[in-house]
Amino acid sequence: MTHETHVPPAPIDLPGAGDWLGWVAARCEGQLDEARRLVEQVKAASGAADVLGAWNAAETALGNAGSVALWAEVHPDAAVRDRADELGQVVQRYVTELGLDRDLYAVLADLADLAATPEAEALDADARRVLDHTLRDFRRAGVDRDEATRERLRELSERSVLLSQDFGRHIRDDVRSVRLAPEQLAGLPDDYRTAHPADDDGLVTITTDYPDLVPFMTFGADGAARRELSLAANNVAWPVNDQVLQDLLAVRRETATLLGHDSWPDYDTEVKMIGSGRAVADFIDRISDAAHQRAGRELGVLLERKRQDEPDAETVETYDSRYYSELVRREQYDVDGQVVRTxxxxxxxxxxxxxxxxxxxxxxxxxxxxxxxxxxxxxxxxxxxxxxxxxxxxxxxxxxxxxxxxxxxxxxxxxxxxxxxxxxxxxxxxxxxxxxxxxxxxxxxxxxxxxxxxxxxxxxxxxxxxxxxxxxxxxxxxxxxxxxxxxxxxxxxxxxxxxxxxxxxxxxxxxxxxxxxxFGKGTHAAQQMAYAARSYFFHAGPHDDLTAYGDELQRRYSVFPPLQGAHMHCAFGHLDGYSSGYYTYMWSLVIAKDLxxxxxxxxxxxxxxxxxxxxxxxxxxxxxxxxxxxxxxxxxxxxxxxxxxxxxx
The missing domain is CATH 1.10.1370.40 (Neurolysin; domain 3)
Known part of the structure; x- marks a missing residue:
């Protein structure tokens, strides 16, 4: 790895206890103004170095403006979070405008044509790749479509940003909880129970936030309590996100169609390693087939252990999986998670x-x-x-x-x-x-x-x-x-x-x-493919009832039955950022093991x-x-x- 000889620049100055509302706005708006100025410079420039240099500076400023999305997710002041969301919409509108700017596209396309001539200024491999990828991005935005199509793509892009923000905000703001009798915390570690004392009504509140949820689902011996908490966690943002997601899926389907693709997964995978939507479906089936026998054996072990507690049990539910996997590891592999965590x-x-x-x-x-x-x-x-x-x-x-x-x-x-x-x-x-x-x-x-x-x-x-x-x-x-x-x-x-x-x-x-x-690799792979299938098939075509279809996919790919009364797609945040590409986690794991x-x-x-x-x-x-x-x-x-x-x- 090589380094420049200059002294690296300093980190940006954050306001600390100062005016975050003003700082976030000034940072975003200032960088967005700089991006606009630089884009005009691109249009006026001549020569590869000047054009690509100005474009690189514009992309840098635009990235700085776009990082306002961070503050919508982490800032403790709701006013700052809301302002960051508003600014994010402004940034994304400008990104959409750029993607449909035919004058800007023409400058870069002309540069690509010029670069192909013998007398052209030579572009190194990185510069050539920047130019090629940038032109590809423009085409994927629809810059070469007719005026009516470009206008509709602009509307869809703005609609997509608003829906994505709503989807994420509803998940972020909807912390649910259950109230349990103290004896329903049986099996939980001492420090967990100490941190969750009974209130004046003699009940204990457990939330769907991870520090509450994960230990309870791992160690909580009360199956009814696990089910109640799991149902709460899987119903975060229900029912509001059901319609939001349907609207977002419709926007993506129409966008893909306008850009000449048969489906959103085909559009989405055009720039991914996997290459096509059909390849995603094939990958899901390949992993499912590879994990099927192992997952079945592991499920049998879990069911046998569950029957020690419930002799008439016929299934292992989703809310049983972590708990009984922990018991199997403790009893058959001599690994006690409560000891490990110490x-x-x-x-x-x-x-x-x-x-x-x-x-x-x-x-x-x-x-x-x-x-x-x-x-x-x-x-x-x-x-x-x-x-x-x-x-x-x-x-x-x-x-x-x-x-x-x-x-x-x-x-x-x-x-x-x-x-x-x-x-x-x-x-x-x-x-x-x-x-x-x-x-x-x-x-x-x-x-x-x-x-x-x-x-x-x-x-x-x-x-x-x-x-x-x-x-x-x-x-x-x-x-x-x-x-x-x-x-x-x-x-x-x-x-x-x-x-x-x-x-x-x-x-x-x-x-x-x-x-x-x-133990559990097979059941985990199967469940991952159930999630990947939701991600892919929700986007591959319209479905009137996402809960029912999600349950169908759960039965098809996972060894655990769907949780009745749950609407997990409303809390499945990856359906926004990863859209049809949740298969990515398992695809990447294949490569990670190879690395x-x-x-x-x-x-x-x-x-x-x-x-x-x-x-x-x-x-x-x-x-x-x-x-x-x-x-x-x-x-x-x-x-x-x-x-x-x-x-x-």
Whole structure:
């Protein structure tokens, strides 16, 4: 990985305790004005260097303006969140206008024609790729369609933005809860029950936020209580999001048709590794077929264990799966999740994550005092990222739940990295307890942090178009899924996993955890394909009743029956951002297992392979197609072999 000789620019100044409402507006509007000015400069420029230079600067400013979406998800002030949503609409309207700007398109198309002539100014590979991808984006926006079609596409784009914002906001703001008798918390860890005392009515309130939900579904022995809480979680944003989603699906179908595609999945996959909508359906079936026998065997084990509690039980419900999987692992694999979690206090895990990734990728994480970072909430921890003695970015970790905050786990861009112009800054947004963590939460944290590392390392190049996590969308999860492997290694965990007595997690316990983790791979793959099928088939054609059709897909692909009375599609946030592409998670896992095959499990920190991976995959951002990045690192094309071997273990 190479670096410019200049001193990297400083991080942006956040207002801290100051006027966030004014700052968010000024940041977004100022950068949007700058983008408009630069676009006019593109139209007036001549010569490849001037045209592409101005276009790159315009894309940089537009990315800065678009990052206002972050504040709609994380800021504690509802007025700031609402203003960010409004500004996001303005940004997206301008993005739509640009995509349909025939004069701008003509300038870039003429440049492409000129570049093909022998006497033209030579474009290097990156510049040529920027130009090719930009022209492709214009065509996908409909710039070459007739005036009436362009106008309708503009209307649909604006409608899509509003619907997406509504869909996400309804999920974010709708925290549901159940009230239970204290005895219904049987099986929960002591610290959980202590943190959830009975109220004046003698009842305990459990919410659908992750720190409440995940432990309860894992350890709660009361099946009726698990069902009640699961029903609440699967009905978040119901019924309002049902119509919102139907409207969003209709907008996407019409958009795809106007752009000459048979379906939204065909349009969506045109720029993905998988290549076509039909290939998504085939992939879902391929994974389902591969996992079918294993999932059936695992389901039999779960049902046998459930019958020890309920002799007449005929099915394992969705709300049973985590609980009985935990019991099987405890009783048959000697892994007690309540013991395991004592080795993972949040503060230790966070520092351990930084130490592990720093050692792996040669990075330094320097804490930034909150007063200097100027962040939006006291829970946020900030770090400057260093490589070879040079600051290359800044990250912000916002990892605990609060009212009005994004409910899941994701990495958000704050600043797109451009060499010599602006440092990459990213924000990790999660919802973990500040106390003990389940091991699967530790794995999730490693996964999400992988996106943050990718954003920073990939943000050292010259072109905004390929900065950070700018690869095909069905590859973006692969580097993060591969980083999960370090959260399963006994030697790695021994560096930070210690209980209250200061005892390091025993290697034999980690070995048992790994053996136990193999149980459930089949049922997990089957359930993932049920989610992927919803994502794909909801978009592939219209369906009057999304609940009924979702239940049909659950019965077709999962081994667990649908939860009666649930409307999970209303809370399934990935139906917005990933649209028809939820298959991405399993597609990326296939590639992640292949990438990991290059590492020596006896020495996961070996610098030759770790740094080659860093430089050939992560640091490249979107400068090459994902398949080429993988082949460059592995020395061969990617394959299913490693994933199939893992599934068979």
């Amino acid at each position: 080795y993972f206090p949040f503060d230790q895990v966070r520092q351990g994550l930084l130490d592990v990734t720093g050692r792996l990728f040669g990075l330094d994480w320097t804490p930034v005092p909150q007063a200097e970072a100027g962040t939006w909430h006291e829970d946020v921890a900030s770090y400057d990222v260093g490589l070879d003695g040079v600051r290359i970015g800044r990250i912000h970790l916002d990892l605990h739940p609060r009212e009005g905050k994004f409910k899941h786990a994701a990495q958000f861009d704050m600043v797109t990295g451009i060499a010599g112009r602006q440092l990459p800054e990213g924000v990790l947004v999660c919802n973990f307890s500040s106390g003990l963590m389940e091991h699967d939460e530790v794995v999730t944290l490693f996964h999400e942090f992988g996106h943050l590392v990718h954003h920073v390392l990939g943000g050292q190049g010259a072109w905004a178009r390929f900065s950070g996590v700018a690869t095909e969308w069905d590859f973006v999860e692969a580097p993060s899924q591969m980083l999960e492997e370090w959260a399963w290694d006994a030697g790695v965990l021994a560096t930070f996993a210690r209980n209250g007595a200061g005892e390091t997690i025993p290697a034999e316990l980690v070995a048992a955890m790994r053996r136990a983790d193999h 990991f095959s290059a590492f020596d499990e006896a020495d996961l920190f070996a610098p030759d392979v770790a740094h080659a991976y860093r430089d050939k995959v992560l640091a490249m951002g979107g400068r090459r197609d994902a398949a080429d990045l993988v082949e460059d690192f592995l020395g061969r094309p990617y394959s299913f072999d490693a994933w199939e071997a893992w599934l068979a273990e």
